[in-house]
Amino acid sequence: MTPKVSIYHVFWMLLGGVFVFAVISSATAVWLTSRPFLVEAQREAADVYVEREATEIDQRIEPVLSLSEYIASEPNLVSFVVGNAITADQTLDRLDDLALPQGLRKVYFFDFLAEEIAGYEAPRQQAQIGPAVSRKLKDKASELARRAMVSAGPRANWISAPEAEQQGPGHILIAVPVMNRGLPEGAVVAIADLIPGLGRSGEAQMGAPFRILKTDTTAVRLAEHSAVLSVSDLSVVLKPDLSIVSRVGQELVSSTMIAVAGALFVPFAAFGWAGRRTILKPHADLEASRNMLREQQKELGELAAIARKAEEGILITDLDENIVWSNPAFSRMTGYRPEELVGKRPGALLQGADTDPMEVDQIRMALASLEPVRVELLNYSKLGFPYWARISIAPLFDEHSKPYGYMSISSDVSERKAQETRLREAREAIEHQALHDELTGLANRRRFNAVFEKRTRMAGLADTSVIRVDLDHFKNVNDTMGHEAGDHVLCEVAKILREEVSTDDLPVRIGGDEFIILLAPGVDLRQACSVAENIRERIVRPIVYEGKQILTGASFGIASSGCGLVDAAELVRAADTALYAAKSAGRNQVAVYDAKLHHSAIETRDTAELIRIGLDRDEFVPFYQPQFDAQTRRIVGVEVLARWKQPDMGTLAPSAFLDVADQLSLLTRLDKMVTQRALSDIKFLEDSGMPVPKVAFNVTANRIADPELVQLIASQNFRDTRVSFEILESVFLDDRQEYLDFALDLIQDEGLQIEIDDFGSGHASMISLMQVNPDVLKIDQRLVLGAPDSDVCRDMVRSIIDISRSLGIAVTAEGVETEAHADLMMEMGCSTLQGYHFAQPLSFEDLQEFMKNHQPRPVSESGSGDSPVSAGPA
C-alpha cells in the first residue's frame, strides 16, 4: 500500500525546493559571470610572479657566476687544471681570501675529462646536505662541467630540493670553463643554495611554486608563464594551479549561496509561517477529527465484540450501581440471565453469608472515590453455590471526563483458590516435619539451631538459659523392654517437657534420649533450675507401659548467659559440660555450669592443647615398673606405664591426661607412641645382653583388636623377652564383642601372654574370664594393700589364688609396698610381686641402672609357705 503523503510534507517540500532552486540559480549566475575575470587575473599575476622570481634568482646567480669566471681565469688554476701544477692549493687559498657570494656552498674543479680534481667547501654552511644529494650534486656538476667545456662558455643547472628534504634549499650550479690559450681544458663549477622561501610569496596565489627548468626543454617552450635567466640555460617556469581558480570560484559561489540564502530566508520563512497557519492547520484539524471518529467507531465495534466473546464476566452499571449491561460470560458464571440482571445491584444479587465484609467495604470505598479496585471475593450463584471471583472494577468517564458508571470484569478463580489452599497446607506440613521430631512432636535439632542462632544474635537483650536433658540408662529400657517401650518413654518425657515449660520455651528432642530446652528470653538460672527440678521429679515417677512400670531417671545440665561465664553461643556446650558433671556425680540430678565447672573446663581445654603439643614433641614416654619372682626376687618382667614428661609440670601419671586424651580420641595415637618406644627400649636391652624376661603392656579392648600392634611386636623378633598384654577385668564386665574374642585368640596364637589386670575389682563373670584363658591374674592392689590388716581381703586373695591354682594360672600381686606385703603374698602363693616396695615405675635409663645393680635374694632365704603358682611354661 502506498503511504499517503501528508499535506505538511507536500507544503514544506515545495517551499524548500523553491528556496534551494533560487539559491542555486543565483550562485550559478555569479560563477558564470566571474570565471573569465578570475582566469585573467591569475594569468597576469603569474606573469608578474615569474618575472619577479627570475629577477631575484638572477640577483643570486650573478655573484656566483662572476666568482666562477674570476677563479677560472686564475693562472694558478689554469696551470693546475692542465696538470702542470700538482695542487690547487693556491686557488683554494685565493678563494679563502675572497668575499664569497651569499649561499655559495661548493666549488668543484674539473679536468678536461670532467673528472673532479679538487673541490672547495664554503665555510659556515648552515644546512647540511645529505649524502644522496651531495652525490647527485657532484654528478650534475661533472655533467655541467662537460657542457661548459663543449660550449666554451658558462652553463647553469638547477637541482630542486629533494622531496625528503622539503625544508632544505634547492641548488644552482654554475659552470665556467677553464680556458688555456683559448681552449677549454677544464671547468669550475660553483654550487650555491637557493635560499628557502624564495618564491614562496606567490605560492598561495598561484597554487604551486615556480620551477626552474632547462630553457631548451619542451616544458619551457610550452609553458604559458616563463622567464629566461641571465644564464640562459635555465628558465623560471610557472604552471599555475588551475584548481585555484576553481577554488576561488567555489568560494565565490559559496559566499553567494550563503548571502542569497540569508536574503531569501526571511521572506520564505514568513511565507511558511503564514501558510502553516492559514492553510495547513485548519486542514490538519479537520483531518484529525475525521480520523479520530473513524478510530473510535472501529474501537467501539472491536470492544463490543471482545466483550461478548470474553471469558471474563463483564458488567456495566450506572453510578447507582444498577446493572445496565452484562456479557454472556457473566451470565454463565452467575446463573442469571441478562434480563434478570438489568436494574439490579450486583452486591445484592451475588454476596452472601461468607462474603468477606472487609473486601466489600474496600469495593464500596473505591466506588465512592471513583478509583479502580481489584479484589477477590466469595460470591454466590443464582442457585446458591459459592464461588471465588476475582473482580476488577473501574469507573467509566465520558469524553468530558465526567463519570457515568462502573465497569466490572470478573473471573471465577475458585479452582486456583482451592489449589493455593492445598499447597499452603502441604508446605506447612513439610515445614513442620522438617523442624519437628516425628516420634515426640517436639522441635528437632534443626529448629533448635535456627531458633538458638536467632536468639544468640539478639544476645545481650536478656538472659538465655539452656537445659540439657539425658535419660539415665535409657539403653536398658530398649534392651530389656523393646523399642516400643523406649519410644513410649520418650513420648512420655516429651509430654512432661511440654507440660512443664511455658509456651515461650522451646523443648527439643535432639536425638535418642537427649533433649534440650531453650528457655524463653529473660529466664534466669534460678528459674531454669526450678523447671529442671520439676521435670526431673516427674520423670523419675514410674511410667506404665502395657501394664508394666518402667523406672527411669534423667540427668540435667543447665547453663545460663546470666552467669557471665560464657557467651550465649557457647551455652549448649556449657550445658553439655554441666550434664557430664551431673552424670559423673551419679546421674538423676541437676548440675549447673558454675564457676567451678567453668574453671575445670578451661583446664581440660588447656590440657588438651598441651597433649596435642606433647604428641607432636614425643613427650609421652614409657616407664617401667619391674616385677619380681616372689621367691628369688629376680626380675621376671616389667610393666610398661605411660608417663608424660611435660616440660613445665614435670613427669605426669596417666590420671592427669588419660581422660582428656580419651575425650580427644588421641588415646590410640598416644598408646602407639609409648608402645613403639617401649618395644625399642626392650629390644635394645636384649641386644645389649640384659634381656628382660617379660614386658607387659596395658591395653584397652579397642587397642588389642588393632592388628598393627601384633605386627609391630612380631617385627621386633624378640628372642629372650616375652610380651604380655594386661587387660582390665572391667573389659569383661560389659557384653564382650565378638571381635575381642577373635583378637585374644590371635594374640595367643602369636605366643603373646594375656594378663587380667586389677582382678577382683570388678564383677566379671568368672566363666567369661576363664574363656579367655589368661596366663596371669593380677590381683587388684586394693586387695593386696588391705590383706595384712583385713581378713576379708586376705580371704579374697586366697580364693583368687586357689582358683588360679586350680586353673593353672599364675598370680601377680600388685601394690606391694612393704616387706610384710611381700612376704604375705609370697606365703599365700603369689608367684610374682610388683610394687613400690621393690621399685617405682622407672625411666628407661633408671631401669637400666636398676637392673645392673639389683641383687636377687639368695635361694636359701625363700621357700617358706606355699610354693608359688607356676606361670606356665615361662
Add this chain to the structure above:
Amino acid sequence: MRFRGLKSLVIAAFLMASPVSAEPVRLYIDADFSHGAQAAEAIELGVRTALREVGGRVGDLSLDVMLFNNRANAKRSLQTLRTFVSDPEALAVIGGVQSPPYLTNRKFINENGILLLLPWSAAGPVTRAAEGQTNWIFRVSIDDTKSAEFLVGRVVDVHNCTRPGLLLMDTGWGRVNRIALLKSFEGRLEEQPGVWMFSGTVGATEASRIAVEVREAGIDCAIMLANDANGALIVRKLFTESAPVRVISHWGIMAGDFPGSVANEIREEMQIEVLQTCGLHAEEAGRPEVKRALDMAGDGNTVFRSLSDVPSVAGFVHGYDLTRILVVALGQAVLSEDWAGADMQGRRALLRHALENLQKPVEGILKTYNRPFRRYSISDPDAHEALGLSDLCVAGFSRDGRLVLPDRGASLRQ
C-alpha cells in the same frame, strides 16, 4: 744518395710485397695539435718521412702512427699515456714541443715502462730519471741544461753585449732556465743581468711595462724564453717602447707562427736570433740525408726545396732523426732471441735496450749518430741525450719569415 734511396724503396717494396702478414705496431705522437699545431705537424712530418723511407715496416712489424692532441695539457697527455699502457700494439710514444706534460708525468712514464722519444721538448730533468727508476725517456733535441750556456755564450762572446737582460715566461720551464742562465752568466759580466718574468697569458699592458723597464735598464741584448704568441707580443712591445734590443730567443717561439705575428721590419731591426739545432748548417754543408729527407717529406702538393721551407723545421729535423734511430734500434731488437716470445711490454724493454746499445751508426739530418744513447745512470746524466752543446746553432728569419742561416753568412756555429 740515390743508391741509398733506391735501396730503401726496394726494401719497402719487399716488405710490402712480403707474403708474411705484417704484425701491426703503433707509434703514438702525443703533441699539441691545437696551439702548437705547426710544431706538432712538423714532428709528425719528420716521423712519417723516416717511416716512409722504410715503407712503414721493420722486419715483420708494420709501423702505424697515431696522433694524440694533448693541447699542451699534461693531464691530456697523461690520458694518452694511460691509453698507451693498455694498448698491446703500442710500441713507443713520440712527444711534442712542451716539456710540462713530461715533467709532470715522468714518474708515471718510467714506472709503467712507456718508451718515450722526445724530438723537441727541452726541459732538462725529463731525461734524468730519479734514482732507482728505470729511465724510459730518450731525447733527440736541445737540452736546456746545455742551451743556457749556449745562449749566454752567444750574448757575451758573439755579440759582446754588456747589459743583457732575461725575458722569461713565468712557467716551470722559464724558472728552471732562469737559474741555469744566471748561473752561466756568473763571472762573465760585471753585474748580473736584469730578469723580467711574465705570465703565459701576458697582455699588452704588462708587455709594455716590461718593454719600458727594459729600455730604462739600458738592456742591449735580451735572452727570451717565450712561446710564439707571448713572445711575439713582447717583441712587438720591445720594438715600439724600447731602444733597439738584440733578441736571442729560445726556440719556444717557433712552436707557432711567430714570424706571422711579428712584422719583418721588426725582425730585421731587432736582429732576432732563434736557438736551433744545426739542421740548416747541415743542409748548407750538403749532407745528403737532408736532401733525401726533404724529397721523402714532400708529397704531390708540397715540395720542400730547403729546410727553410719546412715550418717549425726543428720539429721535422728532430722527428726525422729520432725515427731513423728508432727504426734502426727496432731492427736490432727484433733480431734478439727474446723478441718473438715477448709481450708488448717485453718488446718495449727490448727496444729500449737496443736504443741504449745501438750497434750501427745512424745517418740523420743533423749528423751521423754513433751510439747516440747509453745505459742511463745518475753518474751519466746525458746518457739519453742524443744531442749535445756542439749540436746547437742559431737561426735568423728571412723576409718571408722562414728560418735561415744568420745574415751575412757569419758562422753561428759554436
